[in-house]
Amino acid sequence: MITATNITRTFTTGDIETKVLKGITVTIDTGDFVAIMGKSGAGKSTLLYQLSILDQPSTGDLVIDGTDVLALSEKEKTAFRLNTLGFVFQDYALVPDLTARENVMVPLLMRNISWNEAKILADAALDSVGLAKKYENLPSQLSGGEQQRASIARAIAGKPKILFADEPTANLDTFSGTQVIELLGKLHAEGQTIVMVTHEPEYTHVCTRIIEMEDGLVVSDKLQ
Amino acid sequence: MRTIRIGLLLGLRQIQRANIWTNILIIFVMTLTFLNLIAVSGLLVGLIVGSERAFREQSIGDVLISAKPEERTILGTQEIVRMLETYPEIQSYTVRYIEGAQAEANYKERRDLRAERDVVNTRLRGIDPLVEDATTGLSKRIVEGSYLDPNDEGKILVGSYTLEKYASGFGDVFDTMSNVSIGDSIRVTVGDASKEFIVKGVVQSKVEDVSMGMFIPEKEFRRVFGRVDRNADQISIRMKPDVSEDVLKASLVESGIERHAKVETFAEGTPKFLTDIKNTFNLLGTFIGSIGLIVASITIFIIIFINALSRRRHIGILKAVGIERSVIELAYVTQAAFYAITGSLIGAAITYGFLVPFFDANPINFPFSDGILVVETMSTITRTLTLFVITLIAGFVPAWIIARQNTLNAILGR
Numbered sequence: 210m211i212t213a214t215n216i217t218r219t220f221t222t223g224d225i226e227t228k229v230l231k232g233i234t235v236t237i238d239t240g241d242f243v244a245i246m247g248k249s250g251a252g253k254s255t256l257l258y259q260l261s262i263l264d265q266p267s268t269g270d271l272v273i274d275g276t277d278v279l280a281l282s283e284k285e286k287t288a289f290r291l292n293t294l295g296f297v298f299q300d301y302a303l304v305p306d307l308t309a310r311e312n313v314m315v316p317l318l319m320r321n322i323s324w325n326e327a328k329i330l331a332d333a334a335l336d337s338v339g340l341a342k343k344y345e346n347l348p349s350q351l352s353g354g355e356q357q358r359a360s361i362a363r364a365i366a367g368k369p370k371i372l373f374a375d376e377p378t379a380n381l382d383t384f385s386g387t388q389v390i391e392l393l394g395k396l397h398a399e400g401q402t403i404v405m406v407t408h409e410p411e412y413t414h415v416c417t418r419i420i421e422m423e424d425g426l427v428v429s430d431k432l433q
Numbered sequence: 434m435r436t437i438r439i440g441l442l443l444g445l446r447q448i449q450r451a452n453i454w455t456n457i458l459i460i461f462v463m464t465l466t467f468l469n470l471i472a473v474s475g476l477l478v479g480l481i482v483g484s485e486r487a488f489r490e491q492s493i494g495d496v497l498i499s500a501k502p503e504e505r506t507i508l509g510t511q512e513i514v515r516m517l518e519t520y521p522e523i524q525s526y527t528v529r530y531i532e533g534a535q536a537e538a539n540y541k542e543r544r545d546l547r548a549e550r551d552v553v554n555t556r557l558r559g560i561d562p563l564v565e566d567a568t569t570g571l572s573k574r575i576v577e578g579s580y581l582d583p584n585d586e587g588k589i590l591v592g593s594y595t596l597e598k599y600a601s602g603f604g605d606v607f608d609t610m611s612n613v614s615i616g617d618s619i620r621v622t623v624g625d626a627s628k629e630f631i632v633k634g635v636v637q638s639k640v641e642d643v644s645m646g647m648f649i650p651e652k653e654f655r656r657v658f659g660r661v662d663r664n665a666d667q668i669s670i671r672m673k674p675d676v677s678e679d680v681l682k683a684s685l686v687e688s689g690i691e692r693h694a695k696v697e698t699f700a701e702g703t704p705k706f707l708t709d710i711k712n713t714f715n716l717l718g719t720f721i722g723s724i725g726l727i728v729a730s731i732t733i734f735i736i737i738f739i740n741a742l743s744r745r746r747h748i749g750i751l752k753a754v755g756i757e758r759s760v761i762e763l764a765y766v767t768q769a770a771f772y773a774i775t776g777s778l779i780g781a782a783i784t785y786g787f788l789v790p791f792f793d794a795n796p797i798n799f800p801f802s803d804g805i806l807v808v809e810t811m812s813t814i815t816r817t818l819t820l821f822v823i824t825l826i827a828g829f830v831p832a833w834i835i836a837r838q839n840t841l842n843a844i845l846g847r
Contacts, residue, residue, distance in 0.1 A: 263753055263841045284757070291755020298844070302750040306446040316754050318439050347450075363754065 210371060210402055211237040216259050216269035218252075229255045230266070231425040237371075237404060242397040244413045245406045247422035253406045254375055256422065260404060261294055261373040262286050274370055291319055295364030297374040301356035303348040309335060309359045310344040313366045320367060334366035335359065338392055354385025361392060365401070372396065374405040378412055390415055440760045443751075444767025447740070456772075462732050463776020463824070464783070469725035470816045471784055474718020475806045479792065481711040484639065484802030488707075489699045491569045492642040494526070494669035495678040496685075497702050498694045506664035508693040513668065516688060522676040527568040530559035530654045531666040532623045536595065536647060538610035540620050553595045553608045556646045557621060559654025568671045571636060574643055578615035578634030583650055589619065589630035590648040593637035607645070621647065623658045639802050668694075726820060730827040733772065737765050738831035745835055749843025752836070762832045769828020773821045781817070784808055 218230040229252045237243055237260075245253040258264040259271065262278050271279050274293055281289060290296075303312045313331035314324075322330065335344060338358040340351075348356050357377060364372055374393065378386035386409070394415030397403050405416070413419055413433075421429040448456065489495065498513065500506050507513065510528065517526055534557035537550055562581040566572045571590075572580040576599075581590055593599035597609040613619060618629050630649065638644045654660065672678055678698040685696050741748065748761055789806050796803030835843075 258841055263844070287752060287755055287757055290753065296750075296753055298750065298753075302747070302753075302844075304443070304446075304747055304751065306443070306450040311442070311446070315439060315442070315751075315756065318442075319435065319756055319760070321435055324438075 210239045210241070210274060211235075211260055211404075212270075212272045213260060214270040216256070216266045216271065218255055218259060218264065219267045229425050230259065233259075233269075233425075233427055235420065235427060235430070237402070239370075239402055240397075240400060241418055242393070242403045242416045243405065243418045243420060244416040245404065245420045245422060246408060246410070246413065249408070251422040252425040253408075253422050257373055257375055257404065257406045261296065261371075262290060291316060291367070293370050295367065295369035295372040297357070297360050297364050297372065297377045299376040299379045301348070301353070301360045301380075303356055303359055303363070305348050308345050308347055309340060309351065309362075312348070312359060313363045316363060316367055330366050331362070334362035337365070338362045339388075352385070353381050354388055357381060357385070357389050358392060361389070361396075365396060370402060372401055372403045374403065376406055376408070378407065378409060386412060436757065436760050436763060439756065440763025441767055443760065443764035444771070447764065448768055448771050459733070459736060459772045460775050460779065462729060463772050463820075464779045466725045466729035467777050467780025467817070467820060468783065468788075470722035470820060471780065471808055471813055472788060472806060473721050473725075474715055474812075475784075475808045476792075476797070476804060477714035477718040478711055479805040479807040480797075480799055480802055481707060481714060482807045483796060483799075483805045485703060485707060485711075486805075487638065487640050487802060488642075488703075491571070491574070491638055491640045492669070493699055493702055494568060495672040495699055496670040496681055497697050497699070498668040498670070498685075498690070499697070500666060501691075501693070501695050506660075506662070506666055507668065508664060510665045510668070511663055513690060513693065516685075516690070517668070517670065520681065520684070522673050522681055524671045524673045525564060525567040526668055526670040527560060527565045528651065528665045529565075529667040529669065530651055530658075530660050532557050532654075532658055534621050534623045534647065536591070536610065537620045537622070538613045538617070541618065551610050551612075553610050555592070555595055556642070557623060557654070557658075558646055558648050559651035559658075559660070560648055561651050562648075565648075568669055571643070571648070574636040574638045575634045576637040578632065580634055581648065581650055583652075585633065585650050586653060587628075587630055588633040588649070589621070590634045590636050591619070591632055592644040592646045593635050594641075594644040595647065596635065599635070599637065626658050628657050639800075722816070726823055729820070730823045733769055733824050733827040734831055737769060737828045738834070740768075741765055741831050741835040745838070745843050746846055748836055749838075749840050749845075752840045753844060758836045761836045762829060765832030766825055766828045769824045770821070773824035777817050777820060781813070784813075 213233060213235050216230055216233040217228065220227045220229060233256055245256060247253045259266045266279065276289065278286065278289060307315065310328065310331050313334050314327045317327035317330055332344060335341065338361050340355060340358055340362065343351060343355060351359060377389050381389060390412045393403055393405065397415065407413065416433065418432050420427055498507060514528060517523055535552050535554055537552045539551035562583050576593060581588060594607065595609060596613050597611045600609045610619065613632060615632055615634065617632050619632060620627055620629050636643055655663065672681060682696050682698050690696055751761055752758065789808055792806040796805050
């Protein structure tokens with residue numbers, strides 16, 4: 210599903226170069242639920258951004274679902290993310306002017322799905338994350354946990370091949386965090402490939418594989 | 434289609450959820466911009482158009498027949514008059530006999546022949562009072578005394594600016610007669626012929642031909658000043674409503690009238706300086722309006738820029754989940770379009786629903802004209818479209834600047 214080979218990422222500020230990823234080679238298979246863990250500054254989020262083509266590696270190769278994604282133009286990358294990948298961000302990242310339903314509908318409409326069909330799919334996705342009665346609520350009218358679930362609904366409504374989650378529980382209380390992790394576990398059980406960054410070991414029990422990072426390198430890669 | 438649909442959704446929702454007072458403020462700015470663009474030049478042009486309109490209604494008429502340049506008078510005037518009677522599209526016409534004249538007020542009291550004479554140079558018009566009134570409404574300009582009767586003998590109407598008491602505001606710009614009131618005698622001299630007239634009325638208008646002229650019945654004019662051939666100097670024609678003067682002129686020309694006289698429509702007869710002033714004022718109005726347009730476009734730019742900048746992260750996230758840049762740009766252009774359309778509609782409603790009728794009913798009192806608000810439909814459409822396009826650009830540019838930034842940098846706020 211994902212084959213990343215010798216990925217490096219260097220940031221340059223003035224004359225100072227900071228090498229955040231120092232040559233990562235990793236393969237993620239269909240059906241995996243991978244947790245990328247590590248201390249702050251280990252490079253786990255940076256790796257996620259490379260794998261999800263939100264950022265461009267300094268060097269290396271990246272093939273996702275058979276496509277050499279680093280060769281794509283910006284527009285093609287946007288289309289690739291739309292059709293193949295799903296995202297859950299740390300702080301939910303819902304559009305504040307849109308209702309929960311509209312937030313879920315927008316990427317579906319972008320896929321040329323009709324308004325009515327997008328509405329049905331959005332409602333189904335919101336139902337599946339337990340927000341059946343919150344279709345018309347604005348993000349500001351939802352709790353943090355509900356917003357994150359709405360964000361997951363947006364990510365899964367288009368049935369992406371890979372779901373990326375960047376510290377999805379970081380801003381949530383324990384109860385809400387547990388709900389979100391269980392929801393991700395349920396999605397994985399249904400066959401969803403998930404790559405999640407987290408620094409909280411208690412939320413990794415649903416994962417099938419844990420990649421530990423330290424100082425820009427993978428220091429362990431274990432199945433569980 | 435997909436881009437438009439999602440762009441509209443995002444744009445309209447941003448407007449819907451925005452602070453109501455912010456929306457009102459932006460729309461207010463756009464309305465003022467519209468008014469500045471349309472009404473300022475409309476008022477400036479209206480000064481001249483008001484003057485033109487008065488000149489047309491009170492003097493020249495819709496079509497003017499006058500002497501050919503090489504002739505003193507309209508040859509075959511009576512033949513032309515008979516021909517005019519056959520045109521159903523003519524509402525009325527007036528035949529005028531005109532001579533340069535000198536009027537003197539104090540000729541009776543002046544004992545010392547070397548003392549200064551109280552004289553004024555004027556243009557004396559011989560008119561049929563009834564048809565002149567039907568054509569130009571001259572009787573409505575009476576401010577003192579009464580209007581002429583066709584059978585009056587020895588009676589004269591004088592223009593207000595020939596009298597000192599009406600023209601004092603103009604200083605020494607032109608000569609006036611002092612101490613002349615209704616019932617007083619003045620002596621009018623044309624060439625070698627002089628005659629005493631009793632002032633029957635004073636006419637006042639912002640049209641120079643009226644306010645600086647004098648009027649007597651045409652029968653007396655012809656008899657006293659020797660116009661026995663009955664060839665007149667001007668025939669001013671008023672058309673029926675909605676009838677083109679160009680059609681009448683073409684018909685008159687076809688009938689061979691130009692062998693005897695010159696025929697001009699009002700537009701052709703308008704002095705070039707008036708047209709030049711009108712164009713200059715229009716340009717000036719456009720210039721002033723353009724400044725407003727630039728201010729409005731900068732306002733929209735700043736508003737959209739701040740809006741887009743404060744939503745930079747959301748823009749990044751939209752791009753991350755697969756929304757194309759063009760959709761995001763369209764969302765902001767939609768907002769700008771909404772403000773431009775709403776502001777223009779309110780501006781148009783104020784202009785056509787209030788300002789135009791108001792200034793028509795209450796013209797601005799300028800010394801040389803009654804200023805009205807001139808709003809031509811084509812000009813309004815052109816300027817509104819200009820406002821719309823510039824606003825769209827002002828909305829697009831900041832959205833384009835923000836949306837083209839690196840997606841990850843936008844999300845991470847770096």
